[in-house]
Amino acid sequence: MADFDEILSKVKEDKVEEIVLQFTDVIGSTKSVYFPVSQLNDSLENGTWFDGSSIEGFARIHESDMFLKPDPSTYAVFPWNPKTARFICDVFFPDGKPFSGDPRFILKKAVAKAKEKGFVFNTGPELEFFLFENPNGTVKPVPHDTGSYFDFSSRDLASNVRSKIVSFLSQLNVKVESSHHEVAFGQHEIDFEYRDALTTADRTLTFKQTVKSVASSFDLFASFMPKPVFGINGSGMHVHQSLSDLNGKNLFFDSSFKHGLSELAMQFIAGQLLHIKAMSAILSPTVNSYKRLVPGFEAPVNICWATINRSALIRVPRIFPGKESSARIELRCPDPSSNPYLAFAVMLEAGLDGIEKKLKPDKAVEEDVYDFSDEKLAELNISTLPFSLSLALTELEKDEVIKNALGEKLLESFLKAKKAECLEYNIQVSEWELKKYFHLF
Numbered sequence: 001m002a003d004f005d006e007i008l009s010k011v012k013e014d015k016v017e018e019i020v021l022q023f024t025d026v027i028g029s030t031k032s033v034y035f036p037v038s039q040l041n042d043s044l045e046n047g048t049w050f051d052g053s054s055i056e057g058f059a060r061i062h063e064s065d066m067f068l069k070p071d072p073s074t075y076a077v078f079p080w081n082p083k084t085a086r087f088i089c090d091v092f093f094p095d096g097k098p099f100s101g102d103p104r105f106i107l108k109k110a111v112a113k114a115k116e117k118g119f120v121f122n123t124g125p126e127l128e129f130f131l132f133e134n135p136n137g138t139v140k141p142v143p144h145d146t147g148s149y150f151d152f153s154s155r156d157l158a159s160n161v162r163s164k165i166v167s168f169l170s171q172l173n174v175k176v177e178s179s180h181h182e183v184a185f186g187q188h189e190i191d192f193e194y195r196d197a198l199t200t201a202d203r204t205l206t207f208k209q210t211v212k213s214v215a216s217s218f219d220l221f222a223s224f225m226p227k228p229v230f231g232i233n234g235s236g237m238h239v240h241q242s243l244s245d246l247n248g249k250n251l252f253f254d255s256s257f258k259h260g261l262s263e264l265a266m267q268f269i270a271g272q273l274l275h276i277k278a279m280s281a282i283l284s285p286t287v288n289s290y291k292r293l294v295p296g297f298e299a300p301v302n303i304c305w306a307t308i309n310r311s312a313l314i315r316v317p318r319i320f321p322g323k324e325s326s327a328r329i330e331l332r333c334p335d336p337s338s339n340p341y342l343a344f345a346v347m348l349e350a351g352l353d354g355i356e357k358k359l360k361p362d363k364a365v366e367e368d369v370y371d372f373s374d375e376k377l378a379e380l381n382i383s384t385l386p387f388s389l390s391l392a393l394t395e396l397e398k399d400e401v402i403k404n405a406l407g408e409k410l411l412e413s414f415l416k417a418k419k420a421e422c423l424e425y426n427i428q429v430s431e432w433e434l435k436k437y438f439h440l441f
Contacts, residue, residue: 004045008044017037018036018085019039020078020085020087021070021086021089023102023104024104027417028342033068050067051065065094066099069092071089071202077172079172090104090108091104091105100407100409101409106342107342107344110348110405111196111348113352119244120246120248122196122197122241122243123195123241124200125191125237125238125334125340126189126237126239127208128236128237128336129188129222130223130228130229131215131220132222134215134219157220161188161215161218162180165190165214166190168210169190169206172210174203174207177191177193178191184229190207201344225288226288226289226292227288227292233299236299237335237338239330241268241330241331241347241351243268250324251264253325259364265327266361267355267358268329269305269314269354270361271350271353271355271357271359272314272351273314274350276303276385277385277399278399279347279350281386281389282343283338284333284335284392285339287388287425290386290392300332300369301313301387302370302383302385303383304362304380305364307364309365309367312332313331313385314329314332316330346402349401362380369382389418396411397415
């Protein structure tokens with residue numbers, strides 16, 4: 001739907017009255033601006049102006065003017081509000097140049113680099129989330145059910161919620177492949193179609209908004225917070241990845257190699273393992289993220305790869321006969337608080353670096369890495385992810401490949417925002433500290 005006349009005709013056919021333009025700030029929050037449908041033609045042709053100085057990580061006050069350009073391919077009508085349609089946008093400076101701090105631009109830049117090398121980067125995230133009770137509109141971290149992995153009950157409200165989410169996603173042109181209850185109480189997962197990285201990142205924004213809107217209609221609160229409840233599993237965003245050529249042929253499959261993975265795929269894995277400590281700041285970007293990344297709750301913390309072993313950081317899903325086109329790798333450390341545009345961009349850039357340098361990963365580790373002693377981890381050259389956001393930011397500042405992937409403008413804004421978050425967290429006095437120390441000293 002790149003043709004403006006076609007879009008305007010579709011909008012009229014859909015009886016849309018209001019338009020929403022959406023984009024993300026540097027930390028991944030979705031921003032929106034609304035206007036009547038009568039303004040759409042001008043927005044498509046000339047863009048819509050906004051004050052960039054009010055958006056996290058965008059412009060300084062003396063250079064605040066920026067404009068949004070709707071991407072016609074992202075047009076969709078909200079099923080929960082059929083008179084409103086949205087477009088996902090790119091951000092531009094007044095002179096028409098793309099804003100280098102726009103997360104969507106960062107991913108488009110990485111995708112263009114891959115295309116120059118003859119590659120298309122495909123991703124498929126598995127987003128987990130919690131549904132909490134929401135009495136009288138007050139959020140309490142109380143899971144709405146006591147189900148566990150793959151559980152189903154005809155009396156379980158969650159099955160109705162998930163069915164409605166799947167229905168709405170279908171209306172938003174997001175093809176769902178599966179949905180189910182996850183391990184923890186009140187935790188769920190819905191997986192959608194594997195596509196090129198930019199399309200998938202756009203759909204991740206759509207997915208999150210849909211989940212929250214549907215949950216609210218059931219008087220529930222949906223949260224993508226990585227670790228909202230102590231003592232149970234947190235929410236991850238495992239990301240399946242592969243490279244194809246420009247004609248769609250999967251370049252990760254090669255039957256002559258062990259595991260069915262090509263040499264290119266192994267180089268891609270090696271690149272991600274090399275840069276994963278710096279990538280953690282982007283893939284697990286909150287203080288809370290590192291309360292999920294601990295042993296014992298299915299979250300990988302050891303930097304290694306494997307096939308059947310789910311305790312490894314990167315897993316190679318089984319390739320079934322006749323399904324060679326599905327060859328892919330699964331990175332298991334990201335969580336859904338990450339900005340999908342930035343997450344996919346650094347994954348791609350790290351993998352491309354492995355290809356450019358013809359890196360080779362260490363041998364696959366098929367044992368439960370959580371059971372390894374420190375001595376065995378050292379013997380196998382297995383290190384661990386940073387155990388705090390502060391340490392991850394330090395790793396990011398040392399990694400030129402990941403820094404270059406983000407660009408100077410976005411990197412500066414991201415570091416500023418996240419260092420402030422770490423400082424704010426460090427000066428808090430938690431309930432745990434009061435219980436632990438108040439009467440002790």
